[in-house]
Amino acid sequence: MIPKTLHDRGVISRYRSFLPVSEATPVVSLNEGSTPLIHSPWLSGVAGDGAEVYLKYEGLNPTGSFKDRGMTMAISKAAERGAKAVICASTGNTSAAAAAYAARAGMRCAVILPAGKIAAGKLLQAFIYGADVVAIRGNFDDALDLVREFSAREEFEIVNSINPFRIQGQKTASFEIIEELGEAPDLHILPVGNAGNITAYWLGYREFFEAGKSSRLPKMVGIQAAGSAPVYLDRVVEEPETIASAIRIGNPASWDGARAALRDSGGAVDVVTDEEIVQAQILLASRDGIFVEPASAASVAGFLKCHGKARCAKCPFPAGKANAKIVLTVTGHGLKDPGTPAAKEMRITEADATLEAVLSVLKLA
Numbered sequence: 001m002i003p004k005t006l007h008d009r010g011v012i013s014r015y016r017s018f019l020p021v022s023e024a025t026p027v028v029s030l031n032e033g034s035t036p037l038i039h040s041p042w043l044s045g046v047a048g049d050g051a052e053v054y055l056k057y058e059g060l061n062p063t064g065s066f067k068d069r070g071m072t073m074a075i076s077k078a079a080e081r082g083a084k085a086v087i088c089a090s091t092g093n094t095s096a097a098a099a100a101y102a103a104r105a106g107m108r109c110a111v112i113l114p115a116g117k118i119a120a121g122k123l124l125q126a127f128i129y130g131a132d133v134v135a136i137r138g139n140f141d142d143a144l145d146l147v148r149e150f151s152a153r154e155e156f157e158i159v160n161s162i163n164p165f166r167i168q169g170q171k172t173a174s175f176e177i178i179e180e181l182g183e184a185p186d187l188h189i190l191p192v193g194n195a196g197n198i199t200a201y202w203l204g205y206r207e208f209f210e211a212g213k214s215s216r217l218p219k220m221v222g223i224q225a226a227g228s229a230p231v232y233l234d235r236v237v238e239e240p241e242t243i244a245s246a247i248r249i250g251n252p253a254s255w256d257g258a259r260a261a262l263r264d265s266g267g268a269v270d271v272v273t274d275e276e277i278v279q280a281q282i283l284l285a286s287r288d289g290i291f292v293e294p295a296s297a298a299s300v301a302g303f304l305k306c307h308g309k310a311r312c313a314k315c316p317f318p319a320g321k322a323n324a325k326i327v328l329t330v331t332g333h334g335l336k337d338p339g340t341p342a343a344k345e346m347r348i349t350e351a352d353a354t355l356e357a358v359l360s361v362l363k364l365a
C-alpha cells in the first residue's frame with residue numbers, strides 16, 4: 001500500500017490526463033514538480049513599465065534540476081514495458097535524475113559522460129544513487145551517438161531527451177506556470193542546450209491553450225552560451241565550449257523542436273558570454289537570494305542583455321507593453337557546481353576570535 005500524503009503529488013499524478021500514462025503504468029515518482037514561481041523585484045525593476053518578472057526555480061526538484069520532470073515519465077514507461085536497465089549520455093543533470101529514478105524503480109543505470117567535463121556535484125549524485133558511470137574520451141555529442149547504439153538492446157531503455165516521454169514530463173512546468181499566474185506569460189526565457197526543454201515548454205503552453213486554460217501563448221526566447229550556440233548560428237558546433245556545462249552541446253537532439261518553438265511563438269534565440277553568465281549568477285544570488293548553476297544563469301544573463309544598453313534588435317520583448325508578465329526558467333541548483341568561476345571571487349578574511357577583530361573586519365569598529 002502506497003501512503004498518500006498531501007505532498008504525494010508528482011507531475012504524473014498532478015497532470016495524469018495530459019500525459020501518455022494508463023492504469024497499467026507503474027508510477028515512479030519522487031514528488032518532482034510543483035516548484036515555486038518566485039517574483040523577482042530586482043528583475044521587475046530592470047524591466048520597468050510595470051512588468052512583473054518571475055523565476056521558475058527548477059533547482060528545487062528532488063535531484064536539483066528540471067530533468068526530474070522528464071525522468072519520472074521516462075522511468076515509469078520503462079518500468080511499464082519491463083526494461084531492466086536504463087542508459088543515458090549526460091552533461092550531468094540527466095545522469096543525476098536517471099540514477100535517482102532508476103534506484104527508486106529497482107533498475108540498473110548506466111551513464112556515459114564526457115571525461116573531465118562534469119560538475120562535481122552531479123557526478124557525486126550519479127555515484128551515490130548507485131549508477132555505473134563510464135567516462136568516455138569525447139564530448140557530450142560523442143556520448144549521445146554511443147548511447148543511440150544501445151537502442152537495439154531490448155533490456156535497456158535510453159532515457160536521453162531522444163526519449164519522447166522526457167519531453168512529455170517536462171511540459172508540465174508550463175502547466176504549473178499557467179495555473180499559478182492564471183494565464184500564460186507574455187514572454188518565456190530559458191537556456192537552450194539539447195533543446196528538449198524549450199520544445200517541452202512550447203508543447204505545454206500549446207496544450208493548455210488548446211484546453212482553454214489560457215487565452216494566449218508566450219513568445220519563447222532561447223539563450224545559448226556564445227561558445228556553444230548551434231541554434232543561434234544555425235549550424236553544428238564541432239567543439240562547443242562554455243563554463244555552463246549543462247548547455248555545452250554542439251548538435252542538439254531536439255533542434256527541430258527548438259526551431260518550431262522559436263518560429264511559431266514569434267520568439268528569438270540569443271547568446272551570452274561566459275562572463276555575462278557568471279555575473280548574472282552572482283547578481284541573482286546576491287540580489288534575489290536564488291543560487292543557480294551557470295547554465296541556469298544564462299536565462300538571467302539573456303534577460304539583462306535584452307534590457308541593457310546592447311538591447312538586441314530582434315528581441316521580441318513586448319516593448320511599450322505595460323504590465324508584461326515575463327517568466328525565466330532557472331533550470332538547476334547552484335550547489336551542483338561548486339567549481340563555477342564565481343567561486344574564485346570568494347573572499348574570506350581571517351580574524352582573531354575577538355569582538356573587536358571581527359567588528360574591524362566588518363568595518364563596524
Ligand SMILES: *Cc1c(COP(=O)(O)O)cnc(C)c1O
Pocket residue numbers: 065066067093094161191192193194195196197198246247293295296331332333
Ligand atoms: C539540461 C539542462 C539545460 C538544457 O536543457 P535542454 O533541454 O538540454 O535544452 C539547462 N540547464 C540545466 C541545469 C540543465 O540540466
